[in-house]
Amino acid sequence: MGRWAVTRRGLILGVAGTAALTAWPSPAAGFAGPDIVDCDGWGARPNSRIVNVVNQRPVKILVHHTATPNVDDLSRAAADRLARGIQDFHMDRRGWLDSGQHFTISRGGFVLEGRRRSLEALRSGRKQVEGAHCTGQNLVSIGIENEGTYTDTEPTGPLWDRLREMCAYVCDRYGIAPTEIFGHRDFKDTLCPGDVLYGMLPRLRSEVATLLGRRGEGTAVRAASWPLLRMPRSGPSVQAAQHLLRAAGHPEVSADGDFGPVMESAVRRFQADRGTEEVNGLVGGESWPLLVAQPENADGVVAAALAAVTPRGAEAGPDTPTEETWKRLLTEATTA
Ligand SMILES: [Zn+2]
Structure with a gap:
């Protein structure tokens, strides 16, 4: 369905005959994004209550890690199991109506819808599903859970590639600047998304900007962030x-x-x-x-x-x- 957006935009541009009509997303972009497995595709349970969808665009992306083991199974089946496991945990243990995050990326590089309707809202480019991934940010950000624990090791290549493609796609659909990609710890007292993955966010912003044909914008005006302090830090x-x-x-x-x-x-x-x-x-x-x-x-x-x-x-x-x-x-x- 990611191809559909491009095809349609291409068609509109073809008919209009000029790119000048396209204010945003920029004509250079029209970024198709990765394939995304929707909830039915990975066997999600029905949500237990109505998902709140609001008529506004999110303004940032929050990167998380799942804090689960760094498994070697990179298969699609493993990705589906991960998504189901998270959903069960969020619904049965946390009492939430559905998965808390909007999207999940497996170590094998599969991108899956998290909370229902997140994909539909993303495709619209105008609506946002209220998530449950970071209190205070759930109505203004898209939460992406990345499988694994990245406190002292880097994500797999496939995961990284899909993460930057997914971020580029979210930025493109919603008109979010590549600078507005954050880690969970920027807003909460948490190790998430791990020191290593958090340390890779500047590179992520830069690569997302490049994917969108906006090279340099990922590092342009970058807001400072709160440092995460813990034992036995000093300074x-x-x-x-x-x-x-x-x-x-x-x-x-x-x-x-x-x-x-x-x-x-x-x-x-x-x-x-x-x-x-x-x-x-x-x-x-x-x-x-x-x-x-x-x-x-x-x-x-x-x-x-x-x-x-x-x-x-x-x-x-x-x-x-x-x-x-x-x-x-x-x-x-x-x-x-
Ligand atoms: Zn997190």
Whole structure:
């Protein structure tokens, strides 16, 4: 059916006789995308309640890993089993109405529809299925689950190829810029999609841009992201988090720049107090915004935290930095 979109667009262009009518997706694109197995194709159960479909376009893509074993079985049968296993887990254990993610990609490079109607909505280019893959992002993003655990190893070649094709197709259909591809951890305190796959996202954005004939746009204006901190990490961004934790009522945390057990239990209590989705001792995309937004920050804490991540000799920024400023400083301090 991916071919259909192209054929149809080709037909429209042929009739109109000019590409100037096509504002977006760009005429250079018309990207067909990979073959996608729909829910019936992999034997999905019926959804238990009505799937919410809204008349709006998602504005970003979230990349996940399934945190399942890195299996060697690259067959279509294995892909179908994976999709069914995830659906069973989401419906029977989580109590969701269907699979949480919009799409799934197997290690063998098979792309499967996740939640029902996701494929239909994608083909329309105008509608979005409400997913259940990242609270707060489910109505504005497309969630793609990639089979495997990518904490210390790269995805298979077939998986990677389908992921970039799928991202390009989603970007094309919905008019999403290739820069707007994120990892789950950008929004939550989670290891997902693994350090290695997360580290490959800049390459993914760039390759997606190239596939769309928009080379260079994947790296153009790239928003900074929150660093994911955990034991036994050390450095300036850890120190900044420590200052902010102290301000949040955890004076037992010393601002020494080392993420140790005392800090970890403080993070867990902070997460429990603030009602984050996970209470796991990781400082990621959900805890950072809460940490930097504390009213207690007035008491010189912001200055101390800022000082920890501001390069020596750099001009001091505003007293109450925006989230974007925090992200930029923390990212630079983490990668320096
Ligand atoms: Zn995830």
